[in-house]
Amino acid sequence: MSSGAEVRIVDQTLADAANALVEKLVGDAAASKLSAGDATLWGPDAEPEASKRLSWVSLHESSRPLVDELAALRRELHDDGVDRVVLAGMGGSSLAPEVICATRSGGPVGGEFPLVVLDTTDPMQVSDALAGDLTRTVLVVSSKSGGTVETDSQRRVFAEVFEANGIDAASRMVVVTDPGTKLGDLARDQGYRKLIEADPGVGGRYSALTAFGLVPSALTGVDIGALLDEAAAAAPELARDSADNPAVVLAAAMAAAHNAGAEKLVLADTGSGLVGFGNWAEQLIAESTGKQGTGLLPVVVEGPDAPGYADHKADATAVSIGPADSGAQVSVTGTLGGQFLLWEHAVALAGRLIGINPFDQPDVESAKQATRDLLASAEGGSGDAGADDAPIVTDGVIEIRAAGDASWLGQPATVIDALQALVNAAPDAGYIAVQAYLDRLDDASFATLRPELAKATGLQTTFGWGPRFLHSTGQYHKGGHQNGVFLQITGSVADDLAIPGQSFSFGTLEHAQARGDAGVLAAAKNGGSPRPVLRLHLADRAAGLVALANAVQAVSR
Numbered sequence: 305m306s307s308g309a310e311v312r313i314v315d316q317t318l319a320d321a322a323n324a325l326v327e328k329l330v331g332d333a334a335a336s337k338l339s340a341g342d343a344t345l346w347g348p349d350a351e352p353e354a355s356k357r358l359s360w361v362s363l364h365e366s367s368r369p370l371v372d373e374l375a376a377l378r379r380e381l382h383d384d385g386v387d388r389v390v391l392a393g394m395g396g397s398s399l400a401p402e403v404i405c406a407t408r409s410g411g412p413v414g415g416e417f418p419l420v421v422l423d424t425t426d427p428m429q430v431s432d433a434l435a436g437d438l439t440r441t442v443l444v445v446s447s448k449s450g451g452t453v454e455t456d457s458q459r460r461v462f463a464e465v466f467e468a469n470g471i472d473a474a475s476r477m478v479v480v481t482d483p484g485t486k487l488g489d490l491a492r493d494q495g496y497r498k499l500i501e502a503d504p505g506v507g508g509r510y511s512a513l514t515a516f517g518l519v520p521s522a523l524t525g526v527d528i529g530a531l532l533d534e535a536a537a538a539a540p541e542l543a544r545d546s547a548d549n550p551a552v553v554l555a556a557a558m559a560a561a562h563n564a565g566a567e568k569l570v571l572a573d574t575g576s577g578l579v580g581f582g583n584w585a586e587q588l589i590a591e592s593t594g595k596q597g598t599g600l601l602p603v604v605v606e607g608p609d610a611p612g613y614a615d616h617k618a619d620a621t622a623v624s625i626g627p628a629d630s631g632a633q634v635s636v637t638g639t640l641g642g643q644f645l646l647w648e649h650a651v652a653l654a655g656r657l658i659g660i661n662p663f664d665q666p667d668v669e670s671a672k673q674a675t676r677d678l679l680a681s682a683e684g685g686s687g688d689a690g691a692d693d694a695p696i697v698t699d700g701v702i703e704i705r706a707a708g709d710a711s712w713l714g715q716p717a718t719v720i721d722a723l724q725a726l727v728n729a730a731p732d733a734g735y736i737a738v739q740a741y742l743d744r745l746d747d748a749s750f751a752t753l754r755p756e757l758a759k760a761t762g763l764q765t766t767f768g769w770g771p772r773f774l775h776s777t778g779q780y781h782k783g784g785h786q787n788g789v790f791l792q793i794t795g796s797v798a799d800d801l802a803i804p805g806q807s808f809s810f811g812t813l814e815h816a817q818a819r820g821d822a823g824v825l826a827a828a829k830n831g832g833s834p835r836p837v838l839r840l841h842l843a844d845r846a847a848g849l850v851a852l853a854n855a856v857q858a859v860s861r
C-alpha cells in the first residue's frame with residue numbers, strides 16, 4: 305500500500321538496535337495513542353504542555369475549510385492586481401510555507417518567486433524585499449504569539465513604505481496569529497485586509513498544515529487541498545501500532561542512534577523532489593529534542609557528496625531525504641504532505657524514547673531577553689546596542705572578538721589563529737556551528753563555509769542564518785548536548801533601515817541579536833567551562849568572505 309511516507313533503516317547494526325525500541329513503542333500502543341491526542345505519552349511533567357499541543361495529528365481534516373476560504377481571498381487579491389506575496393514570519397511561521405512554495409513551484413528556497421520570505425533583520429535583505437513591486441504586493445504577517453520582534457518590525461516598515469507609495473497599507477495586510485494576541489487586536493483595530501486565526505492547539509514547529517503553512521502557500525497559488533490529501537493518505541498508517549509504521553521505525557532509528565552516541569542526524573536530499581525540506585525538519589528536530597543537555601542535532605548538508613554525510617564518524621547518522629544512496633543509514637521517502645506528518649509523529653515518538661518533552665523550547669527565551677536588555681540599555685543611555693566591545697585584534701577587514709571567558713582563544717594575531725583556536729576548543733565528537741547574521745540571498749555564498757570547515761576539521765558542522773536560526777536550531781545550541789563551538793559572523797551595514805515607532809534600527813537590532821545570543825551561549829556550561837564563541841565582524845562583507853574562506857583552508861584538526 306502506498307501511504308505517502310516510507311522509512312527504511314538501511315544500516316543493519318542500527319536496524320538491530322532500533323528493533324527493541326520499535327517493539328517498545330508498539331507494545332505501549334504509542335502510535336495509536338499519539339494519533340488519538342493522548343497527552344500522557346511524555347510523562348506527568350510534560351502533560352500540561354502536551355495537552356495544549358496535539359491538534360496537529362488531525363490537521364489534514366480540521367484545516368479543510370481553509371481551502372475554499374483562501375481560494376476566495378486569492379481571487380479577491382488577484383482582482384485587485386495583487387499577486388506578489390511577501391511573508392513576514394520567523395521559525396514555525398515561515399519555514400513550512402517556504403518549503404511548500406519552493407517545492408510546488410520548483411524554484412529555489414529563498415528565491416524571489418513565488419513567495420518572498422522575510423525572516424531576517426538584515427537591513428539589506430529587508431530593503432530588497434521593499435524594493436519589489438509594491439503595487440502588486442500583499443504582506444502576510446504570521447506570528448503565533450503575535451509578539452515576535454522581527455515580524456513586528458517587518459510589519460511596521462512595510463506599513464510605512466506602502467503608505468509612502470500611496471498604497472492603503474491596511475488593504476495589503478493579511479495577519480495569521482493565534483486567537484487573543486495583540487497582533488490580532490491590531491489587525492482588527494487597523495482594519496487589515498484579513499485576519500486568520502490559527503488553531504492554538506498546535507505549536508509553531510508542528511504548524512505546517514495549519515493556517516501558518518497554508519495561508520502564504522495558497523496565496524501564491526499552491527493547491528493546498530492536494531497537500532492535505534497527501535497528509536491524509538499517510539495518516540492511517542502513522543496511527544497503527546505496528547512494526548512497519550514508518551513513524552515508529554524512524555523514531556526508533558533516531559533514538560537508537562542517539563543512545564549509541566550518534567546524536568547528530570546528517571540530512572541530505574537524494575532526489576526527493578522536495579525543495580529545502582531539511583530546513584523545515586531542522587527546526588522540528590532541534591527545537592523538539594534539544595534540551596536538558598540531550599537531544600538530536602540536525603546537520604543539513606548540501607547533498608550526498610557533502611563532507612559529514614557518507615564520511616561521518618560514530619557521532620552521527622546519515623539520513624537520506626529521498627531514495628537511499630550508498631551513504632544512507634536511514635532513508636525517508638514520500639510526498640510533501642506525507643513527510644510533514646511522518647516527521648512530526650516520529651519526532652514526538654522519539655521524544656518519548658529519549659525522555660524529553662517535545663513541545664516546549666525552554667532556552668529560546670534567554671537570547672530574546674539578552675537582546676531586549678541590550679536594546680533597553682542603549683535606549684536608557686547606558687550603552688549602545690549597535691556598538692560593540694573593542695576587537696581583540698583586527699586582521700585586514702575582519703575584527704576578531706569573543707564572548708564571555710575566552711581563555712580558549714589565547715592571543716590570536718590573525719583570523720587563522722582564532723579559527724584554529726576555536727577548532728582546537730571543540731571536544732572530540734563535538735560540533736561547529738556557523739551562525740551568519742547576514743543577507744541570506746545576497747550573501748548566500750557564506751554558506752560554503754560549512755562544507756569547507758567540515759572538510760578541514762572532520763567535525764560535524766552546521767550553518768545557520770541569524771536571526772533565523774535562533775527560532776530553529778537556537779534551542780539545541782543552548783539546551784542540547786553541550787559539545788558545540790560557535791563561529792558567529794556579522795557584517796557591515798552600508799544602508800541601515802529605521803524601524804518606524806522604535807528607537808532602534810534593523811541594523812542595531814540585528815547586531816543586538818548577535819551579541820545577545822553570543823553572551824547566552826558563552827555563559828552556558830560545557831563540562832564546567834564556558835562554551836567557546838568566536839565572533840568575527842566583517843568591515844566589508846565581500847572581502848571578508850574571501851579572507852574567511854582562505855582562513856578556513858588553513859585550519860586543521
Ligand SMILES: O=P(O)(O)OC[C@H]1O[C@H](O)[C@H](O)[C@@H](O)[C@@H]1O
Nearest residue numbers: 395396397447448449452508775
Ligand atoms: O510564530 P511566532 O510566535 O512569531 O514564533 C516564531 C518562533 O519563535 C520562537 O523562537 C519559537 O521558539 C519558535 O518555535 C517559533 O516558531
